[in-house]
Amino acid sequence: MTTRTPLMAGNWKMNLDWKQGLALVEDLGDALKGLDTSAVEAVVLPPAVDLRTVQTAVDAGKLPIAYGAQDISEHESGAYTGEISGAMLTALGATYVAVGHSERRQYHGETEQVTNAKVKAAFAAGLTPILCVGEALDERKAGKQVEFSLAQVEGGLEGLDAEQVARTVIAYEPVWAIGTGEVATPDDAQEVCAAIREWVRTVHGDTAADAVRVLYGGSVKSSNVAELMQRPDVDGALVGGASLKADEFAKIVRFQD
Numbered sequence: 001m002t003t004r005t006p007l008m009a010g011n012w013k014m015n016l017d018w019k020q021g022l023a024l025v026e027d028l029g030d031a032l033k034g035l036d037t038s039a040v041e042a043v044v045l046p047p048a049v050d051l052r053t054v055q056t057a058v059d060a061g062k063l064p065i066a067y068g069a070q071d072i073s074e075h076e077s078g079a080y081t082g083e084i085s086g087a088m089l090t091a092l093g094a095t096y097v098a099v100g101h102s103e104r105r106q107y108h109g110e111t112e113q114v115t116n117a118k119v120k121a122a123f124a125a126g127l128t129p130i131l132c133v134g135e136a137l138d139e140r141k142a143g144k145q146v147e148f149s150l151a152q153v154e155g156g157l158e159g160l161d162a163e164q165v166a167r168t169v170i171a172y173e174p175v176w177a178i179g180t181g182e183v184a185t186p187d188d189a190q191e192v193c194a195a196i197r198e199w200v201r202t203v204h205g206d207t208a209a210d211a212v213r214v215l216y217g218g219s220v221k222s223s224n225v226a227e228l229m230q231r232p233d234v235d236g237a238l239v240g241g242a243s244l245k246a247d248e249f250a251k252i253v254r255f256q257d
Protein backbone atom coordinates (compact mmCIF):
# COMPACT_ATOMS: atom_id res chain seq x y z
CA MET A 1 0.00 0.00 0.00
CA THR A 2 1.47 3.31 -1.08
CA THR A 3 1.19 6.18 1.34
CA ARG A 4 0.26 9.32 -0.49
CA THR A 5 1.63 12.69 0.62
CA PRO A 6 -1.30 15.11 1.03
CA LEU A 7 -1.24 17.99 -1.43
CA MET A 8 -2.82 21.37 -0.71
CA ALA A 9 -2.92 23.63 -3.77
CA GLY A 10 -3.91 27.29 -3.88
CA ASN A 11 -5.35 28.60 -7.14
CA TRP A 12 -5.04 32.39 -7.09
CA LYS A 13 -7.09 32.65 -10.32
CA MET A 14 -6.92 36.14 -11.93
CA ASN A 15 -6.11 37.92 -8.68
CA LEU A 16 -3.04 39.82 -7.42
CA ASP A 17 -0.68 41.80 -9.64
CA TRP A 18 3.03 41.20 -9.07
CA LYS A 19 3.30 43.63 -6.15
CA GLN A 20 0.26 42.14 -4.42
CA GLY A 21 1.60 38.69 -5.24
CA LEU A 22 4.90 39.61 -3.62
CA ALA A 23 3.11 40.74 -0.46
CA LEU A 24 1.21 37.43 -0.26
CA VAL A 25 4.37 35.43 -0.90
CA GLU A 26 6.13 37.26 1.97
CA ASP A 27 3.20 36.69 4.35
CA LEU A 28 2.94 33.07 3.25
CA GLY A 29 6.65 32.56 3.92
CA ASP A 30 6.06 33.66 7.52
CA ALA A 31 2.83 31.70 7.91
CA LEU A 32 4.37 28.46 6.61
CA LYS A 33 7.61 28.72 8.59
CA GLY A 34 8.56 25.33 10.00
CA LEU A 35 6.18 23.41 7.74
CA ASP A 36 6.99 19.70 7.71
CA THR A 37 7.30 19.28 3.95
CA SER A 38 7.70 15.52 4.30
CA ALA A 39 4.17 15.37 5.76
CA VAL A 40 2.34 17.68 3.35
CA GLU A 41 3.05 19.30 0.02
CA ALA A 42 1.89 22.89 -0.50
CA VAL A 43 1.54 24.31 -3.99
CA VAL A 44 0.47 27.70 -5.32
CA LEU A 45 -0.85 28.41 -8.80
CA PRO A 46 -0.47 32.17 -9.29
CA PRO A 47 -1.24 34.11 -12.46
CA ALA A 48 1.59 33.60 -14.95
CA VAL A 49 2.86 37.15 -14.43
CA ASP A 50 3.48 36.36 -10.73
CA LEU A 51 5.46 33.15 -11.28
CA ARG A 52 8.84 34.86 -11.30
CA THR A 53 8.04 36.50 -7.97
CA VAL A 54 7.18 33.14 -6.44
CA GLN A 55 10.26 31.54 -7.99
CA THR A 56 12.53 34.19 -6.44
CA ALA A 57 11.08 33.60 -2.96
CA VAL A 58 11.26 29.81 -3.27
CA ASP A 59 14.83 29.90 -4.59
CA ALA A 60 15.83 32.14 -1.69
CA GLY A 61 14.50 29.53 0.74
CA LYS A 62 11.73 31.84 1.95
CA LEU A 63 8.78 29.70 0.92
CA PRO A 64 8.58 25.90 1.48
CA ILE A 65 6.27 25.21 -1.43
CA ALA A 66 6.08 24.09 -5.03
CA TYR A 67 4.35 26.23 -7.64
CA GLY A 68 2.80 26.03 -11.03
CA ALA A 69 0.50 27.62 -13.55
CA GLN A 70 -3.27 27.75 -14.00
CA ASP A 71 -3.14 26.77 -17.66
CA ILE A 72 -0.75 25.56 -20.36
CA SER A 73 -0.76 25.68 -24.13
CA GLU A 74 -1.36 22.38 -25.84
CA HIS A 75 1.31 23.47 -28.36
CA GLU A 76 5.06 23.33 -27.95
CA SER A 77 5.94 26.77 -29.35
CA GLY A 78 5.25 29.11 -32.24
CA ALA A 79 2.48 31.36 -33.52
CA TYR A 80 -0.04 30.98 -30.69
CA THR A 81 -0.53 34.54 -29.48
CA GLY A 82 -1.21 34.83 -25.79
CA GLU A 83 -0.35 31.23 -24.98
CA ILE A 84 2.32 29.99 -22.55
CA SER A 85 4.16 26.75 -23.26
CA GLY A 86 5.12 24.00 -20.86
CA ALA A 87 8.81 24.66 -21.52
CA MET A 88 8.34 28.31 -20.53
CA LEU A 89 6.79 27.18 -17.25
CA THR A 90 9.50 24.67 -16.41
CA ALA A 91 12.13 27.35 -17.18
CA LEU A 92 10.51 29.31 -14.32
CA GLY A 93 10.86 26.33 -12.01
CA ALA A 94 7.15 25.45 -12.15
CA THR A 95 6.38 21.80 -11.44
CA TYR A 96 2.56 21.75 -11.56
CA VAL A 97 -0.12 23.00 -13.92
CA ALA A 98 -3.91 22.99 -13.56
CA VAL A 99 -5.71 21.59 -16.59
CA GLY A 100 -9.40 21.53 -17.36
CA HIS A 101 -10.50 23.83 -14.55
CA SER A 102 -14.25 24.36 -14.83
CA GLU A 103 -13.66 28.05 -15.57
CA ARG A 104 -11.48 27.07 -18.57
CA ARG A 105 -14.15 24.64 -19.72
CA GLN A 106 -17.00 27.09 -19.18
CA TYR A 107 -15.58 30.46 -20.27
CA HIS A 108 -12.96 29.35 -22.78
CA GLY A 109 -14.79 26.47 -24.41
CA GLU A 110 -12.10 23.92 -23.56
CA THR A 111 -13.29 20.53 -24.72
CA GLU A 112 -12.29 17.09 -23.51
CA GLN A 113 -9.87 16.85 -26.46
CA VAL A 114 -8.19 20.14 -25.58
CA THR A 115 -7.98 19.15 -21.93
CA ASN A 116 -6.41 15.82 -22.88
CA ALA A 117 -3.91 17.58 -25.20
CA LYS A 118 -2.96 19.91 -22.33
CA VAL A 119 -2.43 16.99 -19.94
CA LYS A 120 -0.10 15.47 -22.54
CA ALA A 121 1.66 18.82 -23.05
CA ALA A 122 2.25 18.99 -19.29
CA PHE A 123 3.88 15.55 -19.24
CA ALA A 124 5.93 16.36 -22.33
CA ALA A 125 7.35 19.39 -20.49
CA GLY A 126 7.98 17.48 -17.25
CA LEU A 127 5.11 19.15 -15.36
CA THR A 128 2.59 17.38 -13.15
CA PRO A 129 -0.94 18.08 -14.37
CA ILE A 130 -3.70 18.76 -11.86
CA LEU A 131 -6.66 17.55 -13.89
CA CYS A 132 -9.88 19.21 -12.70
CA VAL A 133 -13.20 17.42 -13.10
CA GLY A 134 -16.63 17.77 -11.59
CA GLU A 135 -20.32 18.02 -12.24
CA ALA A 136 -22.62 21.04 -12.43
CA LEU A 137 -25.73 21.38 -10.27
CA ASP A 138 -28.05 19.78 -12.85
CA GLU A 139 -26.00 16.59 -12.96
CA ARG A 140 -25.78 16.52 -9.16
CA LYS A 141 -29.56 16.90 -8.88
CA ALA A 142 -29.97 14.03 -11.34
CA GLY A 143 -27.62 11.87 -9.25
CA LYS A 144 -25.12 11.70 -12.12
CA GLN A 145 -22.08 13.15 -10.31
CA VAL A 146 -19.99 9.97 -10.45
CA GLU A 147 -20.82 9.15 -14.06
CA PHE A 148 -20.15 12.73 -15.20
CA SER A 149 -16.88 13.11 -13.30
CA LEU A 150 -15.56 9.74 -14.47
CA ALA A 151 -16.28 10.65 -18.09
CA GLN A 152 -14.11 13.75 -17.64
CA VAL A 153 -11.38 11.69 -15.96
CA GLU A 154 -11.46 9.20 -18.81
CA GLY A 155 -11.35 11.97 -21.44
CA GLY A 156 -8.59 13.89 -19.69
CA LEU A 157 -6.36 10.85 -19.22
CA GLU A 158 -6.95 9.29 -22.64
CA GLY A 159 -3.75 7.78 -24.08
CA LEU A 160 -1.71 8.02 -20.86
CA ASP A 161 0.09 4.98 -19.47
CA ALA A 162 -0.28 3.72 -15.90
CA GLU A 163 2.95 5.36 -14.78
CA GLN A 164 1.76 8.79 -15.99
CA VAL A 165 -1.66 8.29 -14.42
CA ALA A 166 0.02 7.44 -11.11
CA ARG A 167 1.81 10.82 -11.23
CA THR A 168 -1.25 12.84 -12.23
CA VAL A 169 -3.17 14.78 -9.61
CA ILE A 170 -6.93 14.66 -10.12
CA ALA A 171 -9.04 17.37 -8.49
CA TYR A 172 -12.71 16.64 -7.99
CA GLU A 173 -14.36 20.06 -8.02
CA PRO A 174 -18.15 20.06 -8.19
CA VAL A 175 -18.91 23.22 -10.17
CA TRP A 176 -21.79 24.16 -7.86
CA ALA A 177 -19.33 24.35 -4.94
CA ILE A 178 -16.70 26.57 -6.59
CA GLY A 179 -16.65 30.11 -5.25
CA THR A 180 -20.19 29.74 -3.92
CA GLY A 181 -19.51 29.03 -0.25
CA GLU A 182 -21.45 25.80 -0.86
CA VAL A 183 -19.06 23.05 0.18
CA ALA A 184 -19.75 19.42 -0.68
CA THR A 185 -20.14 17.30 2.44
CA PRO A 186 -17.15 15.10 3.26
CA ASP A 187 -19.27 12.11 2.23
CA ASP A 188 -20.10 13.74 -1.14
CA ALA A 189 -16.39 14.38 -1.72
CA GLN A 190 -15.44 10.87 -0.66
CA GLU A 191 -18.04 9.28 -2.93
CA VAL A 192 -16.61 10.79 -6.12
CA CYS A 193 -12.93 10.69 -5.05
CA ALA A 194 -13.30 6.98 -4.25
CA ALA A 195 -15.00 6.34 -7.60
CA ILE A 196 -12.14 8.10 -9.39
CA ARG A 197 -9.58 5.90 -7.60
CA GLU A 198 -11.60 2.77 -8.43
CA TRP A 199 -11.71 3.81 -12.08
CA VAL A 200 -7.91 4.17 -12.05
CA ARG A 201 -7.64 0.74 -10.36
CA THR A 202 -9.81 -0.92 -12.99
CA VAL A 203 -8.14 0.70 -15.99
CA HIS A 204 -4.53 1.19 -14.85
CA GLY A 205 -4.04 -1.24 -11.94
CA ASP A 206 -3.35 -1.19 -8.22
CA THR A 207 -0.02 0.63 -8.29
CA ALA A 208 -1.48 3.63 -10.15
CA ALA A 209 -4.65 3.64 -8.04
CA ASP A 210 -2.73 3.59 -4.77
CA ALA A 211 -0.38 6.34 -5.92
CA VAL A 212 -2.65 8.80 -7.73
CA ARG A 213 -3.58 11.79 -5.59
CA VAL A 214 -7.22 12.83 -5.68
CA LEU A 215 -8.06 16.26 -4.28
CA TYR A 216 -11.35 17.88 -3.40
CA GLY A 217 -12.00 21.49 -4.40
CA GLY A 218 -14.94 23.82 -3.83
CA SER A 219 -15.20 26.41 -1.03
CA VAL A 220 -12.54 24.73 1.11
CA LYS A 221 -11.70 26.75 4.24
CA SER A 222 -9.73 26.13 7.41
CA SER A 223 -13.04 25.41 9.15
CA ASN A 224 -13.98 22.49 6.89
CA VAL A 225 -10.65 21.11 5.66
CA ALA A 226 -9.91 18.78 8.60
CA GLU A 227 -13.14 16.85 8.18
CA LEU A 228 -12.64 16.52 4.42
CA MET A 229 -9.09 15.25 4.96
CA GLN A 230 -10.34 12.48 7.22
CA ARG A 231 -11.96 10.75 4.26
CA PRO A 232 -9.73 7.94 2.96
CA ASP A 233 -9.80 8.88 -0.72
CA VAL A 234 -9.41 12.65 -0.27
CA ASP A 235 -5.67 13.30 -0.56
CA GLY A 236 -5.76 17.07 -0.41
CA ALA A 237 -7.55 20.19 -1.54
CA LEU A 238 -7.59 22.62 -4.43
CA VAL A 239 -8.38 25.97 -2.88
CA GLY A 240 -9.48 29.14 -4.66
CA GLY A 241 -10.66 32.14 -2.63
CA ALA A 242 -9.18 31.02 0.67
CA SER A 243 -5.70 30.73 -0.85
CA LEU A 244 -5.50 34.52 -1.19
CA LYS A 245 -5.09 35.01 2.57
CA ALA A 246 -1.75 33.81 3.94
CA ASP A 247 -2.90 32.80 7.41
CA GLU A 248 -6.00 31.05 6.13
CA PHE A 249 -4.11 29.14 3.44
CA ALA A 250 -1.40 28.18 5.93
CA LYS A 251 -4.07 26.73 8.23
CA ILE A 252 -5.55 24.80 5.31
CA VAL A 253 -2.10 23.45 4.39
CA ARG A 254 -1.77 22.13 7.96
CA PHE A 255 -5.46 21.10 7.84
CA GLN A 256 -6.16 22.87 11.08
CA ASP A 257 -8.76 25.42 12.08
Ligand code: PEP
Pocket: 011, 173, 177, 178, 179, 180, 181, 217, 218, 219, 220, 238, 239, 240, 241, 242
Ligand atom coordinates in the same frame (compact mmCIF):
# COMPACT_ATOMS: atom_id res chain seq x y z
C1 PEP B 1 -11.19 26.59 -7.51
O1 PEP B 1 -11.30 27.53 -8.25
O2 PEP B 1 -10.49 25.62 -7.88
C2 PEP B 1 -11.88 26.60 -6.22
C3 PEP B 1 -12.00 25.49 -5.56
O3 PEP B 1 -12.37 27.81 -5.77
P1 PEP B 1 -13.03 28.13 -4.33
O4 PEP B 1 -12.13 27.49 -3.28
O5 PEP B 1 -13.00 29.61 -4.24
O6 PEP B 1 -14.38 27.53 -4.32
